[in-house]
Amino acid sequence: MSEQKPSLTRSNSFPSSDDSHSSHSSSHGSVKTFRSQISAVVDNEEWHEESMCIVIIGASGDLAKKKTYPSLLKLYEDNLLPSDTIIWGYARSKKTHESLRAHLKPYLVKVCGSELVVDGFLSRCYYQSGSSYGDIEAYGAMMKEAEAMESSFINPNDGQKRRCNRLFYLAIPPNVFGDAGTAIKETAMSISGWNRLIIEKPFGRDLESCDLLSKQLTGLFEEHHLYRIDHYLGKEMVQNLLIFRFGNAWLEWMWNRNAIKAVILTFKEPFGTEGRGGYFDQYGIIRDIMQNHLLQVLTLLAMEPPIEADGPTAADHVRDAKVQVLRAMSTLTLDDCLLGQYRGYADDETITNKQTNTPTYAAIHCKINTPRWSGVPFIMKAGKALNERKCEARIILRDAPGSSFLFPNRPQLPPNEIVLRLQPNPTVYIKTNIKHPGFDSQPVQSSMDMSYSSKFDMAKDYNNPDAYTRLLLDVMRGRQASFVRDDELRRSWEIFTPLLHKIENEDIMPVLYEQDSRGPAVADDFVEEKTGYVHNPGSLPGVEKHLQNIQLSAL
Incomplete structure (x- = not known):
């Protein structure tokens, strides 16, 4: 069908900076x-x-x-x-x-x-x-x-x-x-x-299907043509990871096994499949969230400094560093995994197999066998129908040496934590121990935080572009650093495929958990067993409430 092409000159087609929709300003800048x-x-x-x-x-x-x-x-x-x-x-x-x-x-x-x-x-x-x-x-x-x-x-x-x-x-x-x-x-x-x-995505559902897709595409195009998009790599806090890690002198010296006890990556959704169960049941939470989104965040947290982290020639340097992390990771086994499924999942009318063992929750223990990370457990947790919407990376530091002797007759001091919250409101905060105010000398935990919404006007598009918008511009600019390379994709499936086939071929049944909960009741025990970390909801009154208020104010 033919149609008269409209004028496409910039002066006619693009609104100028004087147009009303682009000339407003705020206290945070023009x-x-x-x-x-x-x-x-x-x-x-x-x-x-x-x-x-x-x-x-x-x-x-x-x-x-x-x-x-x-x-x-x-x-x-x-x-x-x-x-x-x-x-x-x-x-x-x-x-x-x-x-x-x-x-x-x-x-x-x-x-x-x-x-x-x-x-x-x-x-x-x-x-x-x-x-x-x-x-x-x-x-x-x-x-x-x-x-x-x-x-x-x-x-x-x-x-x-x-x-x-x-x-x-x-x-x-x-x-x-x-x-x-x-x-x-x-x-x-x-x-x-x-x-x-x-x-x-999905770029396949296991190593074999990934290889088949790659063979089809690489038979037609070269790698520089291909941009495998994972929208998590376009999120503000994920984009910030390289500067956060390699642009702060106080951080690099402690970003290793000597100071860090464990790393926990968490993804939580407060809703179930909601009529999309037929699609989700083919993949499950591990393929849907962990093999791609969370694994990408893990590689950025664990990678060695790339030769170049930003700019038009940085793409392969960044992706080389990510692939090195993946190559140092152990293949996952059933012992590394806790599976869950929320009650009522199979009631979704689009799910035909009412005896399905597809997990809607998983906690996975990953090991990175490098000098920097040897012995440091990385835990990925992801689930649907949980009690909140949240995605974060929690870096748990080692216990303060001698604290039990220095503060006798006191509870064990909780570890310091660096928390990078990806959503719903990008935030960096550090959980630290202080004395309770007043006459009491009881140690309590407080936080030092940098919420994006308190520092920047995140309601404005220029401070918080949508992940897809950011990544589309990267494609036009020929910047591939935030896109998944073929060897990176293949290695990720090598890590996960044996576990996925074990679950499916042996019909491993997940643990049931209630909707609107934190997940399976045994999940905290699993994390404690693998990391020694005890879930610590308690802190100085107002810390978690303050963070919740930040989230609400950003809505």
């Missing part, structure tokens, strides 16, 4: 100032002066309408897309350009306060349907129209046609990656600019 700063960075990069065709495969699906298109809208709103950008959607659903725009608009107006901006963005969005995700004829028709649009993109400085870059987002199931990849390779690759593919 939005306009920020946007001019970030724009100045990308304005000096070649890709931003070239044209771009973005192709979203699976454009009619949930991921596209809830994440991909809204993230592109935010980049458009902030002048971070090239002035000559077009966005083509492809799927099997029968839609027109206009029906796609009507389908997307309710989701876009939720993330942008200006309907004018939304309409300007949608004017760049087009649609092509096909009989399958590998329909060569349909891809060819789409790219014929896209190329006609690209031919009109002229550089005003020299009168020459702009170089055409292409970004492909595969928002589709992994079983059709190969079909879509083949169609893209045959019909859609740019011959004048770069080509990059974003691939969504």
